[in-house]
Amino acid sequence: MQHLFEFFKSKNECQLLVVNDDKQAIVGRDIVAFSGLQPFVLADFRANFGDDLLSFSEELQHITKVLGEYYNYKKQNKVLIAPLRTISFALPKEQCFDSFTIEFAQTLDIETFKSKLFNWGYYFVDIVTSEGEVSVRGDIIDICPLGNSFGYRISLFDDEVESIRQFDIEDQKSNKEEIESFTINPAFLALNEEHFEKINDEIQKVQTDAFIQDIHSLGFWYLDDLGEYLPQRLNTYITYEALDELEEAYIFDAKRVHKEKFLTLPKVPKSRNYEVVSPANIQEFITFHEGKKLTIISASEAKIKAHDFDLANKNIKYVLEDYIINLVSDDEVILSLNKEHKKRRKKRVKLVLDELQVGDYVVHEEYGIGQFKGIEPVVVMGAKRDFVIVMYANEDKLLLPVENIDVIDRYVADGSSYAMLDKLGKGSFAKLKSKVKERLFAIANDIIQLAAARELVNGIQMDTNSETLKQFALSAGFEYTKDQNRSVKEIFDDLSSGRVMDRLLSGDVGFGKTEVAMNAILACFVNGYQSLFICPTTLLATQHFHSMQKRFAPLGLKMAKLDGKSSTKEKNEIKKGLEQGVYDLVVGTHSLLGVKTNNLALVIIDEEHKFGVKQKEKLKALREDVHIFSMSATPIPRTLNLALSKLKGMSSLLTPPSERLGVRTYVKEYSEQLIKEIILREKRRGGQLFYVHNNIASIEAKKADLESILPNIKIEIIHSQIKPADAEKIIDAFSEGQFDILLATSIVESGLHLPQANTIVIDGADRFGIADLHQLRGRVGRGNKEGFCYFVVEDKKRITQDAIKRLVALESNSYLGSGTALAHQDLEIRGGGNIIGEAQSGHIKQIGYGLYLKMLEDALASLSGENKTTHKTVDIKLAISAYISSDYITQDRVRLELYRRLSKAVNKEEVYTIEEEMEDRFGKPDIPTKQFIELILIKIYALQKEIKTISSYEMNITFTKEDDTKQTIKSPSKDDDDIIATTLQFLRK
Known part of the structure; x- marks a missing residue:
């Protein structure tokens, strides 16, 4: 840092700065910007010539975006900052970075537009969920240009742009305000037809192990006359760190600037005057350097005030930016109050497209496990409707009206088990369900009784406000994520409440669960109590023991490890030490189950689902007021989370730590x-x-x-x-x-x-x-x-x-249409299964996780005295054509998703919200689609009135209630719209 600072301070003429990696590039960016120049930072592109570039799509998109901005910035005070591996390749020339604007009321030739976007490297998808994607649906176009966290939705009237609105990638809803125009930049490069074809031809000739040979996978390697080696054209300097990287970077050196070129570049000279500092106490540090010129950098005025600086003080120069520069020289001090730059996290798409493939297994609440065979239109009584086809044993078929698609769910069990098709006919599956239900009531009962018994006991109350605890979090060497901070607060609230804690923390491995647990252990230690940390395997015990030793060593906390590898002598010594209060913390496996302790307050169970109920009981029996904190590596479904959270505390870690690499x-x-x-x-x-x-x-x-x-x-x-x-x-x-x-x-x-x-x-x-x-x-x-x-x-x-x-x-890294969100959904369901314990896997295999958890939630709710309404359906046999038409929405998976969401709607407000969203995303619904939405409204009203069947013949419409009483009314005609209007009018009374 100090070398770069002095270099740019002395106004050296540098157009391209070569650094060794991303981290150094960020340092360079801050210093260049602080010096009054405009920095452009390229991503660290660590591919080797010929690699399949889909794996590097994020870096390539970033390079495209930044180079485009660099060439479009017309002032002279610009500096390109590039990691060595990136700049060693030929990069696209200025002519590859065109852009064009879409404006309100302009005419748009849709075929020319699509062809241009294709040549510019856009992906054509069903739903736009990330940068560089476009979706064309009739007269509605969604697009997300590079560098955007939201998309643009263009509505056409014939070939004229009627409106442009921004939309949210997470839920696909657009803003109400219209905008005048926006700019589209290339997703790969602005190639014309000729260049695109030329590069494509080149790619097809290549011998490669790329899975798909196209411009996205290999285009960057075959730019030829469209590429140039920038160090040969720009006035370039290189850092010493980048030179150290040379050997490593050039293991595979085809198609690169020759290594010697970098050795001959002028180096950024070493600083003679400046030193990097990292003061723990800023005010104290300033006092020590009194009389020197002082600059304070901060992203906000609030931070400056929080550090007790006076903004009116003329002797201090304040720079309101997010730079991180901490340097001192004989006559100058520059200090930054900012924290490390965080990477922008990608938004996770909330709208999960159901990847239900033909041939996948599904579970029907009444008929059990069948095989999904697709959605097919069927003409009944002269009217067309869509039905879900589910195949059962002996080739029996079930035709399920799409408005009741909510009674089936994807079949998820563990990865190794295959589904067995059930026989169609209620008998056998109903028996199986009632067997599972009995078992679930027993489990739910155990959970509730345990929770109730522990509620009656006073917990060990602790003071969680000590300075040691605050310092511990700061000494982690990284900043806690928002979720970690929240989880620690929830634990401290439990420990200081006087109640017995029973909390479950779920979060992926590497998301920092152990760090959260260490805060709880330290709180016990500070208050004079002991803790036990129990893992299912010696390997995990060893891993946790070493990581905790590192963190706790400076604090004087005495700890030991007790597992299958400990010798009999060690076991006896540790057990004795625990009983006499020598140890504050013991990490171990099942060996800890029967130990005696001196002053135990906390038991932490890692991978909770790997322990049986009896083993957990043994742990709770160590002391009746002991706090229990469990950790699990799989996420828990939201609904089960709610059901369990009445009995247990629930915390979750959903954000990965910032230093975790993809x-x-x-x-x-x-x-x-x-x-x-x-x-x-x-x-x-x-x-x-x-x-x-x-x-x-x-x-x-x-x-x-x-x-x-x-x-x-x-x-x-x-x-x-x-x-x-x-x-x-x-x-x-x-x-x-x-x-x-x-x-x-x-x-x-x-x-x-x-x-x-x-x-x-x-x-x-x-x-x-x-x-x-x-x-x-x-x-x-x-x-x-x-x-x-x-x-x-x-x-x-x-x-x-x-x-x-x-x-x-x-x-x-992103699934076209949110497969990762779907994966999370699957894992969530399994996580729910994990909580109940592995002994249940037999039942889960028979009915699938989804239905199993639904039944467990119901059991928990009914035993807690809540009224759970049973799931009812209405059999609608109206002679009307009602379906989401493929002319209106062409992609089957998008239609399937809307069928599912509409069928799950429980009130008219939900239906109108979805209808509004459909109009926003796909334009005005056509007649069959509009009639399907009205059919869903009929279903909702009928459920509220306890009607089980609605049927029509000619102009007569008959309603049958749950108690089998019937009522028939007449429609003015047998046209679809009259039958629908008459039915809705009757039901709304």
Whole structure:
């Protein structure tokens, strides 16, 4: 930092600054801007020539956006800041950065417009959920240009732009205010037809392992005369740190500026006058440097006042910016009050498109598990309606009217189990349901009784306001996420309330659950109490013990580890020490279940679902007023969360820590050369690999294959048929780096935290569901090293288009239409199953997680004295054509999603909201669609009036109530609109 500061302070003429990585680029940006120049920062692009670029789509989009801004900025005071690896490649020339404006009332030739966007690298999708995507739906166009966190919705009247509004990517709703115009920049490059074709032809000739050979995957490598090496044209300086990076950057150096070029560039000289400082107490530091010229940098005036500075003080120069510069020299002090820059997190799409594929299993509340065969139009009594087709055992079919689609749900069990089709006919499934219901009432009863018994006991009350606790959070070495701060506050409120705490914290591995738990342990220590931390495996116990030792060492807290690896002598000593109060904290496994303690206040259970009810009871029996804090790595569904939160405290961590790197994902076709390269690349950086092969029968053969590719490699196998004790030994050995590859079934998808393993290969990736792929990918990239995930398929010609789309979209990190949100939904449902414990998996397999949890919520609610209304349906047999027409909405999956949302609506306000949204997104509904919306209103009113059937014949409309009484009314004619109006008029009375 000090070198760059002095360099720019002395007004050196520099147009391009070469740094080593993202972090240094940010430092450079702050200093360049502070010096009154305009910085443009390129992303750190760490691909090698020929790599599949879908995995680098975020960096490439960023480079496109910034270069576009750089070339469009016409003043001379600009500096381009680029990491070494980025600037070593030829970057697109100025002519590749055109843009055009869409204005109100202009005429738009839709075909020319689409063709231009295609050449400019836009993805055409069903729903626009991220930058660089466009969706054309008749006379409505949605587009999200690069650098935007919202989209633009254009409504056309014929070929004239009738309105332009911004819309929210999360929920797809547009703002009411119209805008005059907006600018569209390229999503890849502003290529004309000729250049696009030329690059495309070049790509098709190449021998590559890219899964799909197109401009998005490989275009950047074949710019030819459209590209240039900027260090050869701009006045360039390089930092010493970037020179240190040279060797590493040039391992694969095809198609780059030659390394020597960088060695000959002028260096940013070392500073003679400035030093970097990081004062703990700013006011004290300033007093120490009195008499020097003082500059204070802050993003806001409020921060300046909070640090007791007087804005009226003329001796201090205030700079209101978000720069982070902390330097001191003989005559000057520059201090920043700002915290580290946070990366902008991507918005998560709330609107989940149901990826219900034909052939997927679904659960019907009354008939059980069937197979979804699609939505088909059926003509009944001369009128057209859409029906969901579900296939049951013996090829029996169920036709379900789409307005009642809410009675089926996707079948989710654990990844390894296959669904068995039920027989159509209520008998068998009803019996199974009542068996599960009995079992669930027993579980719900246990949960409620436990909660009630603990309510009657006074908890150990603690003071959670001590300075030590405040300092502990500050000494973490990183800033807590918003969720972590909230969870710590919730725990402290519990501990100081005088009630017994029973709280569950859910959050993905690496999201900082242990850090939250340490705050609770410290609160107990400060108040003179002991804590126990219990994990299901020795590996986890060892991991937690080491990370806690680091944090607690300076505070004088005495801790020990007790697990299966401890010798009998150690066990006896630790147990004795616990009883006598020598230890403040013991971390361990099941070995802790029967210990005696001196002054225990807190028991923390990690991976709570891995412990049985009896084991948890044993822990609670250690002392009746002991606080219980459980942690789980899977999210809990919102509804179950509500049901349980009346009995338990619930906290969740949903935001990853800022320093966590993403996982670079590739989709590849299997080849021995590829596997060899993947393994050697990870070995070169001193890491280990997971290799997922989800077939126990052929896993030994797979091991032999891998050993024949690389004879010196060390491989161990793990799957569900290996004894738990042996599996634990293997994982321990892997954690200690004793072998290179852990070859496993999808058993590795949860509960392991092995920061040394940062590459995962998933064999036969097309045979996994989105949730499983998402979860498996999360095994790597947990530390501060970048993770690599390879989805490998046997033969790309033989897999379905949908599977290709799913995999390729996961590769560019966002699923076209929110698959990650869907994966979260799946994981949430499983997380709910986890809370109840693994002993229930038999029942879950029989009826699926979704229905199982719904039934558990009902059981909890009814035992807590709440009235849960039973789910009723109305059989509507009106001779009207009512369906969401494919002319109005062409994409089946979007129609399916709207059918689902409308069928779940419980009042007319919800229906009108969805109708308004449909009009906003797709234009005015056509007649069959409008009539379907009215059909949903008929269903809602009928449910409120306890009507079970509505049917029509000619002009007669008959209503049958729950008690089988009937009433018939007459419509003025048998036209659809008359029958609907008459029915609604009767029901609204």
